[in-house]
Structure formats: C-alpha cells, structure tokens
Amino acid sequence: MSAVHPPTPRPSPETVPFWEACQEGRLILPKCDECGFFWFPPSSFCPECWSPTWSWVEAxxxxxxxxxxxxxxxxxxxxxxxxxxxxxxxxxxxxxxxxxxxxxxxxxxxxxxxxxxxxxxxxxxxxxxxxx
Amino acid sequence: MARQKVTAEMSNPNKALRGKYAIVGVGQSDLGQVPGLSSLGLLNEAMHNAMDDAGLTKADVNGVICRGPDDIYTHHQRMGELLGIDAEFSTTLDNGGASQILSVILAIMAIDAGMCDVVLCGYGRDSWSRTHRDTSTKMSVPLVPPEQERSEFNAEVGMFGAVAMHALGASRHMALYGTSKDDLGTIAVAFREHALRNPAAQMKQPLSLEKYHSGRPIVDPFNVYDCSLVTDGAGAVVVCSAERAKDLRQTPVLISGFGTFNNLRGWYYDEHMTDTAARRSGEKAFAMAGIRPEDIDTAQLYDCFTYMVLTQLEDYGFCKKGEGGPFAASGALSIDGALPCNTSGGQLSEGHVEGVLQIIEGVRQLRHAYDSERQVTDAERALVSGHGGNTVCHSSLILERGGE
Missing domain, CATH: 2.40.50.840 (OB fold (Dihydrolipoamide Acetyltransferase, E2P))
Structure with missing residues (x-):
C-alpha cells in the first residue's frame, strides 16, 4: 500500500504568489489601489471597479x-x-x-x-x- | 468596508413571446438502474419517445439543443449523429441543472429569430451505471470528472461534492431563520408520497418523518434523504410555435413566461446562499406571463437537495423569506395541498436527471394526462425551475394549458 496523500492545490498563474506566501505562513489578498476593494480568488483586474492596478496585502x-x-x-x-x-x-x-x-x-x-x-x-x- | 454595489438594471421581458411557443412532445427513458445504455443511448431513447409523443418524424426537426457533457464532449453533435439528422441550429449548454429549461428558452429564441422551426431539447445521464461500473473493487467513480473540478480552493480543505456545497446554504438558512431538520424532512416525505403514485419512480418505499431523521448522515445538516438520487435516465421535449402546435397530436402546453438569473459572483458572495438566483429569474418569468405566484396550480421545483426546494418557495414568492420551513411543514406541497409540488416524486424520489423530468411532469399535469390519484385537479398553470452550474445558475418556465 502506498501512503495516502491529501489533495494539494494546483495553482494557476494568477494564484502562484498567494500560495508562495502561504508557504511562509502569510495569508495575502489582492487589494485594489483605486477603490480599496479586497477580493478572492486572485485575478488580474479588480472585479469591483475593473482597475488593473492593485497590490498584495497581508490579511x-x-x-x-x-x-x-x-x-x-x-x-x-x-x-x-x-x-x-x-x-x-x-x-x-x-x-x-x-x-x-x-x-x-x-x-x-x-x-x-x-x-x-x-x-x-x-x-x-x-x-x-x-x-x- | 462601505462601498457601492454596481449591478446592471434588469431588462424587460418580451411579452410578445407570451404563449407564442409550445411544448408539443415529451419523452423519457427508463429510470434508475439501466446498465444497458450509455448517457447518449438513454437520451436517444428519450428523444425518440418525445418525437413519437408529438407525432413528428425526423424530417420535421431542424434544431437540437442538449446539455452536456457530464463526461462527454459536444453532446449535441453526437446526438445528431445518432438521430441521423443535420440541423440548422444545434448546440450544447453549460448551466448545469439550469440548462434544461435554458434549452427550451434558447429554442424559442432560435425559432423566433428564424434559425429553425422544430427543436429537440434533452439531457441524459448514466450516473448510476458510471458510479457502479467496477463492482469488483467497489470503487465509485466521481459524478464530476476531476478535470472539471476546481484545482485549488476546494479539495485541499476537504471540500468534496455538491452535497456539501448546498449543505452550506442550509446551515446558513437554519442560523438566520430557525429552519429545522423537520422542515427539510417534510419536503422529502411529501415528494416520496408522490413517488409512490408514480410507477416509473426509483423509490418504492414509504418515507415517514421518523425514518427521515434516522437517515445515514452524509454532510451535516444533510442526511441521505436530503439528497437527490443517483440515476441512469434521460428526458427530452419538443418545442415549436403555438401555431404549428394546433395541428399536432397532443394538447399543446404553451410557454407563457420564462426567465433566467445567474449569481455568477458565487455561492459565498452576498446572501446568495439564502437569496438565490431563483428570485430574479422568477420575477422575470412572472412579469412575462403577467401572472403572480398565487396563480400557479402546480410547481415542479429543482430539488437536488431538500433545502433548494425550501429556499425556492421563498425566492419565487410562494411565502416570505424565512417562512419556507413552516410553509412546507403545513402540507402545502402535497398533491392535494395549496401548491402541489414535484408531483412525480421529483429528483429526491423519482430520479435525478438534472431537471428535464420536471419540465416533462409540468407538461403532463397540464395535459391532464394522469388518473385522479396523480393528477392535480384542473391544473391550468405550472411553474418549472432549474438550478445548477454549481449553485449559481437558475432558469424558470411558466407553462399554461393550451386550447383543445
């Protein structure tokens, strides 16, 4: 019998930084530089105001x-x-x-x-x- | 954080389409454990039956709309091949359990745009066979292929399956409104009672509230009786103009209203778990049909889980938000109740074929096709609902008995 392995994430290009931060024990979220909206899952535009300008912020x-x-x-x-x-x-x-x-x-x-x-x-x- | 919600205005339904199109044929395959047929084979059988029911031949059909794939790519192409037809309009839909009503809506849109005249819509699945195929190892095959699952933010936290996803909604509704397991149980019990009147139904044993409470736990707050069945089966319907329907075999069932809404921001967003897309989908359908919830004689609601019936009763306006439990517990859903609901037994007790059987049951009730013990007396109008796409898509159909 092989050991039981738990399911592990298969990150997409947009979520790699999120998972890398997790490995350092930090939960980070995308936050819009324009309207201040936080969202999840990570993506390349703010889903609220569609701004392409945003930053990773630690929760x-x-x-x-x-x-x-x-x-x-x-x-x-x-x-x-x-x-x-x-x-x-x-x-x-x-x-x-x-x-x-x-x-x-x-x-x-x-x-x-x-x-x-x-x-x-x-x-x-x-x-x-x-x-x- | 305070912020403004940005939501597009609701568009107006086209009342000129009210009653202009009809369902003229319905058909289904055997239900339950049908190991001799694939999902496409089941759908082929249902489509043949629907065409026979309508009194039409393959020369009359020039549109095909299917749901799929569960496990098969481009369902509609494969079905056209099996039926031996080319089509002016043909496609496959991707709205989960909302797809079956959406296929009827899309058929109307296509016919009205002059794309085709007679559309065959349907869905088939071999869920029972697929999950029991390899009996030697007793391993079950997942209902959703792994490549279609989210690859992150899902399984790594121990989240698996549609049961848990919908159970989240039930847990929140219970916390907000005091909804109880008894309330959910009365829904399962009512539909089982209807299934006992339906010889085609998978479930043959009575279900009491006491037996419901002793059901095998799956994902709290759901036990096995809160969950729809694992079914091999298919259903199909034929859509054409009401004008054309006059010369056909069956009492036409007119489509007097339809609507869709999709809470694409997700089940976790806002109050989507307890204020579902059924609300705006229903508002649209009722506005198009020019009627109100109290004008509905029978409802065939998408019952993948007991809770989805409870919230739809509220979202469609049959009772106030938060009162779905007491409404169901009042006996309203039984065949002689205030709102006879899922009169075939529904997906909880007849068989789960992703909502297509609910359209068929609505049509048959309005044709007055049944003997007295299964027939909703003098049924003139039916509401049918579809829900799916992993909890966010919804579609509604209001049907009306046509002239003799």
Whole structure:
C-alpha cells in the first residue's frame, strides 16, 4: 500500500504568489489601489471597479463563520470524518473556503469569530481557521 | 468596508413571446438502474419517445439543443449523429441543472429569430451505471470528472461534492431563520408520497418523518434523504410555435413566461446562499406571463437537495423569506395541498436527471394526462425551475394549458 496523500492545490498563474506566501505562513489578498476593494480568488483586474492596478496585502487573520458543514461520510482517504469545512468571512471582506479546526464540532455556530491557523498537506501549508 | 454595489438594471421581458411557443412532445427513458445504455443511448431513447409523443418524424426537426457533457464532449453533435439528422441550429449548454429549461428558452429564441422551426431539447445521464461500473473493487467513480473540478480552493480543505456545497446554504438558512431538520424532512416525505403514485419512480418505499431523521448522515445538516438520487435516465421535449402546435397530436402546453438569473459572483458572495438566483429569474418569468405566484396550480421545483426546494418557495414568492420551513411543514406541497409540488416524486424520489423530468411532469399535469390519484385537479398553470452550474445558475418556465 502506498501512503495516502491529501489533495494539494494546483495553482494557476494568477494564484502562484498567494500560495508562495502561504508557504511562509502569510495569508495575502489582492487589494485594489483605486477603490480599496479586497477580493478572492486572485485575478488580474479588480472585479469591483475593473482597475488593473492593485497590490498584495497581508490579511490580519480575523474572520467570522458565514456558513459551515460537517462531513460525516468519507470522500477522500486523507480526510477522516467527522470534520468541518466553512465559508470564512475575512475581516477585509472576501469569503474563502476553509477547514475549521476545532475539538468540539457541536460548538460551531454561524457568525462566531475565527482566527487564522495553518494546516499541513504533504509539503503544503494550507490556511485554516479556528474559533477563539 | 462601505462601498457601492454596481449591478446592471434588469431588462424587460418580451411579452410578445407570451404563449407564442409550445411544448408539443415529451419523452423519457427508463429510470434508475439501466446498465444497458450509455448517457447518449438513454437520451436517444428519450428523444425518440418525445418525437413519437408529438407525432413528428425526423424530417420535421431542424434544431437540437442538449446539455452536456457530464463526461462527454459536444453532446449535441453526437446526438445528431445518432438521430441521423443535420440541423440548422444545434448546440450544447453549460448551466448545469439550469440548462434544461435554458434549452427550451434558447429554442424559442432560435425559432423566433428564424434559425429553425422544430427543436429537440434533452439531457441524459448514466450516473448510476458510471458510479457502479467496477463492482469488483467497489470503487465509485466521481459524478464530476476531476478535470472539471476546481484545482485549488476546494479539495485541499476537504471540500468534496455538491452535497456539501448546498449543505452550506442550509446551515446558513437554519442560523438566520430557525429552519429545522423537520422542515427539510417534510419536503422529502411529501415528494416520496408522490413517488409512490408514480410507477416509473426509483423509490418504492414509504418515507415517514421518523425514518427521515434516522437517515445515514452524509454532510451535516444533510442526511441521505436530503439528497437527490443517483440515476441512469434521460428526458427530452419538443418545442415549436403555438401555431404549428394546433395541428399536432397532443394538447399543446404553451410557454407563457420564462426567465433566467445567474449569481455568477458565487455561492459565498452576498446572501446568495439564502437569496438565490431563483428570485430574479422568477420575477422575470412572472412579469412575462403577467401572472403572480398565487396563480400557479402546480410547481415542479429543482430539488437536488431538500433545502433548494425550501429556499425556492421563498425566492419565487410562494411565502416570505424565512417562512419556507413552516410553509412546507403545513402540507402545502402535497398533491392535494395549496401548491402541489414535484408531483412525480421529483429528483429526491423519482430520479435525478438534472431537471428535464420536471419540465416533462409540468407538461403532463397540464395535459391532464394522469388518473385522479396523480393528477392535480384542473391544473391550468405550472411553474418549472432549474438550478445548477454549481449553485449559481437558475432558469424558470411558466407553462399554461393550451386550447383543445
């Protein structure tokens, strides 16, 4: 039997800088230089005002839980149920999909505050969030 | 951060098209476990049945619109080859479960633009066979091929499948409005009761609310009974002008309104999980048809999951936002209720063929094709909905019984 490998990201050219920053433990987001809008996933124009001028800005790692689910069925050998996945509303505005790391799945609640942490998948650092 | 939302104005529906086109033939394949046929073979069977139903031959068809691929590229070309026809207008759509109604809408647009006259629309899938093909290893094949999945921001956090995506919406609706598992359960129970009246339905056993609650957990808050079925099957419909329909075999079912809306900014954006694209798609269809939700005699709603029915009841205006649970729990959805809904059993209990069976059921109800136990009494108008493209695309059809 070969070892079980978790799914790892296959970055697109636009998202390579995001994943490189993750490997250094930094969550970065595109922020528009014109209108100040933060967005995700990364792309080459601001989706709000269509400005091509923008910068990578590090998120401060605070968020709230927009919605979540708890996997009870096993879909992948690397992910042993039960575990939680949520849509995380970052303080900066964008919402991203994330593992929700907790020792008590029954305490998860929509709207609860979350903080950035990191998950490891083979050689990859993957952003995750936990209640605090 | 405060910022202004930039959204284009809604365009006006073309009321001149109201009732100008009709569905004149419907057909389906066997449903459930049909191991002898591929997805294209199933669709071929459904298309032949739809043409027979209409009393038309292949010489009459000059348009083909299919959904696909699940696993097959350029469905429409392959179907034309199997049917032995060339076509003036032919294409494949890419709006997931919203595609089947969109194919009817696109057929109308094409005919009205003089591109063609008679359009065969349909969808087929072999989901059961594909996921059970290799029984020796008991490995299931994913319903969506890996190359079509997002390659990042998805599987690496443990996110897999459509069940979880829709369960996110249910979790948020529960938190915002107090929607309960009982509310979701009443939807599953109502549709199962309808399926027991439908000999073609996959599900043959009754479902009580108690049994619903004991269902195998999949992704909370959904258990197995919140999820639509894994089905081999196909359906097809024939669209032409209402004028042409007068000389054909069946009572024509007129298309009095249609609409689409696509929340392309995604399921996570704004309140899209609980205020779905069904709202604006429906507003458009109702405005075109010149009627209101209370004028609908039966609704055939896209029920990939129980929750999607609940939110559509609200989004279409059958009840207020947040009241879909109590509305469903009141018994409104049963065949003798205030809004007989998914009277074939729907995708939860009849079979999941990406919404095409919902169009067919709407047409048959308006033809008064059934005996009394399955027929919505005096049904004159039906709403049919389609939802998909990974939660963001929506399409609506309002059908009306035509003159004898």
């Amino acid at each position: 401060d790692g605070l968020a709230s839980l927009h919605a979540f689910v708890v996997f009870r069925r096993q879909y992948h050998p690397a992910f042993e149920p039960p575990y939680a996945v949520g849509v995380v509303h970052l303080k900066e505005g964008p919402r991203i999909l994330s593992r929700i790391i907790t020792t008590d799945l029954t305490k998860l609640q929509v709207g609860m505050p979350l903080k950035l942490t990191w998950d490891q998948a083979d050689d990859w650092k993957i952003p995750a969030f936990r209640p605090f």
